[in-house]
Amino acid sequence: MQITFPHRPAPPKLVASSETRDLLKSIAIYLSLVLAFTAISLVVAPTSSRLGKFRAIALIPGHEVELAAFAIALAVIPSLVMRRVSISLLLLIPVAGIMIDLDHLPSALGIPQAIRPAHSLVFLLVSVGLVLLLTRRADLGAGVLTGFLGHLSVDTGLFPAFSPISFAYFDLGSYRAYFVAGSILASLLAGYLARRRLMPKGTFAS
Numbered sequence: 163m164q165i166t167f168p169h170r171p172a173p174p175k176l177v178a179s180s181e182t183r184d185l186l187k188s189i190a191i192y193l194s195l196v197l198a199f200t201a202i203s204l205v206v207a208p209t210s211s212r213l214g215k216f217r218a219i220a221l222i223p224g225h226e227v228e229l230a231a232f233a234i235a236l237a238v239i240p241s242l243v244m245r246r247v248s249i250s251l252l253l254l255i256p257v258a259g260i261m262i263d264l265d266h267l268p269s270a271l272g273i274p275q276a277i278r279p280a281h282s283l284v285f286l287l288v289s290v291g292l293v294l295l296l297t298r299r300a301d302l303g304a305g306v307l308t309g310f311l312g313h314l315s316v317d318t319g320l321f322p323a324f325s326p327i328s329f330a331y332f333d334l335g336s337y338r339a340y341f342v343a344g345s346i347l348a349s350l351l352a353g354y355l356a357r358r359r360l361m362p363k364g365t366f367a368s
């Protein structure tokens with residue numbers, strides 16, 4: 163006679179999957195850098211550059227909805243490229259695209275600050291570089307790039323393009339088309355890299 167044991171469910175996994183870990187690590191790196199750039203700007207930005215004013219409260223929701231809508235549209239592209247849903251990129255791109263505005267925090271608290279201290283090329287290089295370095299995930303690096311470029315596609319006004327090295331302000335309005343094109347290309351790249359990552363070695367085709 164064969165003795166069968168009632169099916170016991172597997173104990174819940176206490177260790178997050180590497181996918182979740184890499185995503186959380188990327189988000190933590192990005193948010194920490196936004197706050198770090200903001201804090202550094204409070205120390206190093208010359209007083210004359212501390213022109214940051216908090217947008218009129220009534221204007222914030224509309225602008226953030228535009229930012230979120232574009233970021234979400236970009237976040238869907240990698241899943242289309244992969245022909246499967248990438249939860250990581252679906253979340254990371256909007257987080258990167260929206261949370262960069264945490265650099266307005268001091269002015270929201272009434273502290274004079276430089277305008278948009280994390281909206282800078284230096285921030286972009288450091289954040290993409292650190293995500294690549296610490297997660298070894300090129301697709302997540304491309305996801306951060308997508309979110310950042312998507313944000314600059316929607317934002318208007320002045321940017322300290324080389325913050326925190328310099329707080330000279332630039333109007334990047336004439337580059338907007340490049341940011342839009344760049345963000346779409348970066349999202350396609352993120353999808354391509356994520357798709358290649360999931361393929362067993364040597365079988366990637368088309």
Ligand SMILES: [Zn+2]
Binds near residue numbers: 263278281
């Ligand atoms: Zn912004």
